Amino acid sequence: MKTFSEKIIFWYDKNKRDLPWRNTKNPYLIWLSEIILQQTRVEQGMDYYLRFAKEFPTVKKLAEASEDKVLKLWQGLGYYSRARNLHASAKFIHEKCKGKFPETYSEILQLKGVGDYTASAISSFAFGEAQPVVDGNVFRVLARVFGIKTAIDSGAGKKVFRETAFQLLDKKNPGKYNQAIMEFGSQQCKPQNPDCKNCVLNTMCFAYENNAQQQFPVKEKNTKQRNRYFNYFVFTHAEKIIFRKRSGKDIWKNLYDFPLLETDTEIAEKIFFENKALKNYFSELRISSNYSVEKVSSTHKHILSHQKIHARFWKINLKKMPSETILKKNNFSCIPKKKSSQFAVPRLIDIYLKEEKN
Numbered sequence: 001m002k003t004f005s006e007k008i009i010f011w012y013d014k015n016k017r018d019l020p021w022r023n024t025k026n027p028y029l030i031w032l033s034e035i036i037l038q039q040t041r042v043e044q045g046m047d048y049y050l051r052f053a054k055e056f057p058t059v060k061k062l063a064e065a066s067e068d069k070v071l072k073l074w075q076g077l078g079y080y081s082r083a084r085n086l087h088a089s090a091k092f093i094h095e096k097c098k099g100k101f102p103e104t105y106s107e108i109l110q111l112k113g114v115g116d117y118t119a120s121a122i123s124s125f126a127f128g129e130a131q132p133v134v135d136g137n138v139f140r141v142l143a144r145v146f147g148i149k150t151a152i153d154s155g156a157g158k159k160v161f162r163e164t165a166f167q168l169l170d171k172k173n174p175g176k177y178n179q180a181i182m183e184f185g186s187q188q189c190k191p192q193n194p195d196c197k198n199c200v201l202n203t204m205c206f207a208y209e210n211n212a213q214q215q216f217p218v219k220e221k222n223t224k225q226r227n228r229y230f231n232y233f234v235f236t237h238a239e240k241i242i243f244r245k246r247s248g249k250d251i252w253k254n255l256y257d258f259p260l261l262e263t264d265t266e267i268a269e270k271i272f273f274e275n276k277a278l279k280n281y282f283s284e285l286r287i288s289s290n291y292s293v294e295k296v297s298s299t300h301k302h303i304l305s306h307q308k309i310h311a312r313f314w315k316i317n318l319k320k321m322p323s324e325t326i327l328k329k330n331n332f333s334c335i336p337k338k339k340s341s342q343f344a345v346p347r348l349i350d351i352y353l354k355e356e357k358n
Contacts, residue, residue, distance in 0.1 A: 004145070004168050004201070004204070005168055005169070005170045005177055007200045007201055008177065008180045008181050008184055008200075008201075009170065009173075009176060009177060009180050010200065011180070011184055011188065011200045012176070012179065012180030012183055012184065015183070015187060015188070016179070016180070016183055017042070017183065017187070019033075019042065019046075020033075020049065020050070020053075021033035021049065022179060025125075025126050026126070027101040027102075027103070027122055027126035027127070028058065028059050028101055029053060030121070030122050030125050030126050031101070031108075031111075031114075031118075031122050032049065032052055032053060032086070033045075033049050034118045034121050034122060035082050035085070035086050035113065035118070036048050036049050036052070036077070036082075037049075038079065038082055038118070039078070039079050039082075039305075040077060040078075040079075042186075044077070045077070048073075048074070048077055051073060052073060055073060056090075059090050059093045059094055059099060059101065060094050060099055062086070062087065062090040063087075063090040063091045063093070063094035063095070064094075065087070067084065067087055067254060068254075068343075068344060070083050070084075070086070070087045071083055071084075071254060071255060071344035072342070072343070072344035074344070075255075075344050075345065075347075075350065076347050076350065078304075078347065080252060080253065080254075080255060080346075081113070081253070082113060084253065084254065085111075085112040085113025085114075086113065088112045088113075089111040089112045089113060089114070092111065092112070093111075101126075103123075103126075103127050104123060104127070104129060105119050105120060105123040105129055105131045106119075108122050108123055116134070116162070117133055117134060117135050119131070120132060120133045120134070120178070121133050121178065124174040124175045124178050125175045125178070125179070126175075128174060128175055129174065130169060130171045130174045131174065132162060132165035132166045132168075132169045132174075132178065133165070133178040133181070133182060134158075134161050134162050134165050135182060135185075136185070137181070137182045137183075137184070137185025137186050137189070138161070138165060138181055138182060138185055139152045139161055139217045140185050140189055140191065140216065140217050141181060141184060141185045141189045141201075142161055142164055142165065142168075143161075143207075143216035143217035143218065144189060144194075144205060144206065144207035144208070144212075144213060144216045144217075145201055145204060145205045145206060145207070146164065146206060147206030147207065147210075147212075147216070148160060148161065148164070148216070148217070148218075149216075149218050150218065151217075151218045151219055151220035151221075152217045152218065152219060153219050153220055153221050154220055157218075189201075194213055196208045196213065223305065223306060224306065225303075225306055225307060225308050226306065226307055226308070227307075227308050227310060228262060228307055228308070228309050228310065229262060229263045229264065229265060229266050229267075229310045229311075230260055230262055230309055230310065230311040230312070231260065231261045231262070231263060231267075231272075231278075231311075231312055231314060232257065232258040232259070232260055232311060232312065232313045232314065232349075232352075233258055233259045233260070233261070233314050233316055234258050234313055234314065234315040234316065235258075235259060235287075235291075235316050235318055235321075236294075236315065236316070236317055236318065236337070237317065237318040237319070237320060237321050239336060239337055239338075240321065240334050240335060240336055240337065241334075241335060241336075241337045241340060242258065242259055242321070242322075242327070242332050242333070242334055242335075243256045243257070243258065243332070243333045243335055243340070243343060244256065244257055244258060244259050244260065244330065244331050244332050244333075245331045245333065246331075247331060251304065251307070251346075252346045254344075255344050255345055255346050256333075256343040256344060256345050256349070257345060257346060257348075257349045258313070258349070259285070259330070259332065261277060261278055261281050263275070263277065266299065266310055266312075269296055272314075273293075284326075285322050285326055285330070286322055286323065286326060287318065287322070290318060290319040290320065291316050291317060291318050291319065292316070292317045293314060293315070293316055293317075294315045294316065294317050295314075295315040296312060296313070296314055296315070297312055297313040297314075297315075297352070298312070299311065299312055300312070300313070300348060300351065300352065302346075302347070302348040309348060311348060313352055321334050340353060341353070
């Protein structure tokens with residue numbers, strides 16, 4: 001009788017997708033693919049991987065690139081901290097490791113933005129180290145097959161699943177086995193409507209035997225979303241527009257958007273300019289009556305993992321731009337409208353700009 005790992009690898013040999021990062025042992029390219037595929041489907045991440053691999057074929061090329069260029073190439077993929085961490089780690093490898101990619105799980109784990117899963121994946125795929133990968137797909141497969149009821153988002157759960165994964169790991173071929181179980185979870189043991197009747201593991205699967213597929217894996221925490229209300233001011237004058245570079249610890253750090261006033265609720269358009277916070281904001285920018293409102297957008301809703309953004313865009317024509325001192329103080333840049341596409345912006349801003357262009 002075949003073991004769990006043998007069945008998984010048997011299935012993989014017959015059903016695996018031909019993905020470019022599976023045809024290399026280059027740790028840099030494997031790392032690149034893993035960072036891009038965090039929180040991202042393969043179908044969405046593929047083009048980004050190919051573009052990054054072409055633009056930055058080596059750690060050195062990525063390390064020497066500007067952050068703005070890296071973020072622009074990443075634009076639309078979301079979770080931009082991944083791109084910033086990728087860039088920072090490339091610089092670390094190039095400068096501190098003399099261009100040599102770390103070769104062990106413990107060394108790879110020291111890279112910024114790399115956790116247990118990513119370090120296990122790179123060390124097993126590129127260097128054959130016997131480290132088990134435990135991602136969302138693996139959680140689901142192990143929970144269903146072995147009926148593990150410990151919550152996957154608990155400390156105890158993470159320990160139980162990693163220990164189980166290590167016991168099942170093919171120590172002689174950890175890279176292939178890890179690829180196989182992740183692919184199996186992605187393509188066979190899917191979150192919804194898994195093909196259990198044609199599954200190589202159905203004779204040993206607790207969930208299938210008990211018709212409990214949707215009860216696994218167990219989670220104990222519910223993600224709470226908070227609502228945020230963004231009022232963007234698209235200030236224009238003489239074919240120029242103001243962009244703002246985001247900073248601090250908020251979302252979209254180092255990306256560009258427009259001058260912004262955030263309010264606790266959405267304010268009705270007819271009373272918006274009577275708002276005290278708005279008057280103060282315009283006063284700080286030395287904008288009083290020297291403007292006219294050309295257009296107000298409908299509310300754009302943009303959903304993030306923990307936030308729901310409600311954004312309106314107020315297109316405002318200025319009689320003159322704020323002074324250089326004010327622009328610099330607020331991280332503003334006055335740029336030609338035709339150059340706006342050269343800046344890395346959040347998807348919400350990109351959608352607005354494309355709508356305006358059309």
